[in-house]
Amino acid sequence: MPARESPVDACPGALRLHKAADGPLARVRLPGGMLTGPQLTALASLAAAFGDGHLELTSRANVQLRALREADPAVLAARLSAAGLLPSETHETVRNIAAPPLADATIRALVTDLDRALCATPALAALPGRFLFAIGPTTLDADVAALPVADEAFAILFAGHDAGLRVAADGVVAALLAAANAFLAERAAQAGSASDAPAWRLHELPNGPARVAVRTAAVLGLPTSTVGAGKPADAPPASVATDGLPLFPPPLEPVRQIGFVREGMGDPTPTLTPAPTLAPAPAPIGVVRQGDGLVAVGALVPLGRLGGEALRLLATARRLVVTPWRGVVVPDLTPEAARRWARALDDAGLPVDPTTRWAGVTACAGRPGCAKSLADVRADADSTSAYSDGLPVHWIGCARGCGSPSGPHVRVEATPSGYAVTRQPDEEMFTGDTARAVAAARRI
Numbered sequence: 001m002p003a004r005e006s007p008v009d010a011c012p013g014a015l016r017l018h019k020a021a022d023g024p025l026a027r028v029r030l031p032g033g034m035l036t037g038p039q040l041t042a043l044a045s046l047a048a049a050f051g052d053g054h055l056e057l058t059s060r061a062n063v064q065l066r067a068l069r070e071a072d073p074a075v076l077a078a079r080l081s082a083a084g085l086l087p088s089e090t091h092e093t094v095r096n097i098a099a100p101p102l103a104d105a106t107i108r109a110l111v112t113d114l115d116r117a118l119c120a121t122p123a124l125a126a127l128p129g130r131f132l133f134a135i136g137p138t139t140l141d142a143d144v145a146a147l148p149v150a151d152e153a154f155a156i157l158f159a160g161h162d163a164g165l166r167v168a169a170d171g172v173v174a175a176l177l178a179a180a181n182a183f184l185a186e187r188a189a190q191a192g193s194a195s196d197a198p199a200w201r202l203h204e205l206p207n208g209p210a211r212v213a214v215r216t217a218a219v220l221g222l223p224t225s226t227v228g229a230g231k232p233a234d235a236p237p238a239s240v241a242t243d244g245l246p247l248f249p250p251p252l253e254p255v256r257q258i259g260f261v262r263e264g265m266g267d268p269t270p271t272l273t274p275a276p277t278l279a280p281a282p283a284p285i286g287v288v289r290q291g292d293g294l295v296a297v298g299a300l301v302p303l304g305r306l307g308g309e310a311l312r313l314l315a316t317a318r319r320l321v322v323t324p325w326r327g328v329v330v331p332d333l334t335p336e337a338a339r340r341w342a343r344a345l346d347d348a349g350l351p352v353d354p355t356t357r358w359a360g361v362t363a364c365a366g367r368p369g370c371a372k373s374l375a376d377v378r379a380d381a382d383s384t385s386a387y388s389d390g391l392p393v394h395w396i397g398c399a400r401g402c403g404s405p406s407g408p409h410v411r412v413e414a415t416p417s418g419y420a421v422t423r424q425p426d427e428e429m430f431t432g433d434t435a436r437a438v439a440a441a442r443r444i
């Protein structure tokens with residue numbers, strides 16, 4: 001977790017602009033990473049009119065506009081609102097909802113419903129800007145998540161821990177809102193007991209997952225006997241290759257379990273079973289089958305910078321999904337249309353080949369966008385990167401480590417004496433020439 005520099009939650013938003021070295025920065029939330037072609041056009045025109053002409057994709061599948069030196073915040077807000085990208089001024093920084101890039105219609109509808117219900121709940125405007133919901137299996141570390149399991153039920157997970165709480169699809173939104181409210185209530189109850197800085201994430205609260213699970217079950221009226229059984233979430237059916245195309249989402253890794261002390265459930269003192277190491281899921285790159293008969297094309301956006309011809313091309317799509325791998329998916333295509341899209345995306349500079357040198361390579365803003373950066377990490381990543389099917393690698397300009405993947409990865413951190421290359425989470429160090437050290441560290 002990055003070192004916290006201030007107890008104040010100053011997570012950037014579309015209204016709360018961040019003062020970056022290259023000018024004000026706006027972050028626009030995209031629940032589920034979803035947006036339409038016309039919305040991308042609106043974002044592109046804002047970037048061209050007020051910013052540096054590019055969109056920046058984030059590790060949580062949101063979009064940032066940089067260098068907004070010429071922007072009138074009121075005009076910016078009005079244009080985002082007109083495009084349907086700012087449905088709530090009070091809740092804009094808490095609309096953090098992750099979903100699989102190729103989510104089916106049920107999960108997409110749940111994301112939209114949760115977004116609406118979240119924005120309609122005044123108390124939840126107090127959520128931290130880092131608090132993350134998820135619906136469906138994702139690679140992101142969600143605070144509260146609903147995961148499809150057997151018998152059309154959803155498991156409600158708390159910071160990746162399974163307390164055995166199950167709801168039907170029509171209960172998912174209520175359960176996630178109850179869990180978010182429970183987080184705020186538990187945080188208030190623990191205020192002053194652990195540290196002066198309020199918790200921003202569920203795992204930062206002592207016994208947070210278990211305590212919030214019990215509060216959530218109580219609000220939902222579920223008997224406590226159904227919570228704490230410690231049943232693992234049942235994995236959905238494994239992916240299979242069909243017609244030579246990979247089927248997404250990939251198989252689910254096991255989640256962590258909460259083992260409750262069964263007595264005194266009113267004040268649980270749970271024992272948490274150690275979490276298994278989660279293997280990073282592959283990014284959807286190239287033509288992939290969706291599972292509903294249609295196909296999609298996934299492309300990587302090198303270093304998350306989207307502009308020029310690629311932006312114009314993507315804006316012609318009916319529907320798009322931004323992915324946490326700094327990529328974009330064009331879904332709901334016929335195989336023939338998918339092949340055309342793949343060629344066009346590749347021609348526009350967005351790789352669709354899984355063996356591209358950009359596979360698994362990400363970087364923070366670095367110089368000149370960030371004043372804290374000790375290096376132009378994007379330029380260095382560009383000049384150094386080669387294809388590897390090993391661990392993902394993330395380049396950062398300082399120890400803060402913005403945008404670092406939550407799972408195992410190689411960290412390339414700029415320091416006053418050059419780059420420090422380590423394999424995370426065990427921090428094994430690799431020395432010597434940076435390119436060689438990165439290549440060695442990525443090898444599993």
Ligand code: SF4
Nearest residue numbers: 364370373397398402
């Ligand atoms: S990690 Fe990168 S973007 Fe974050 S503060 Fe450091 S240099 Fe800036």
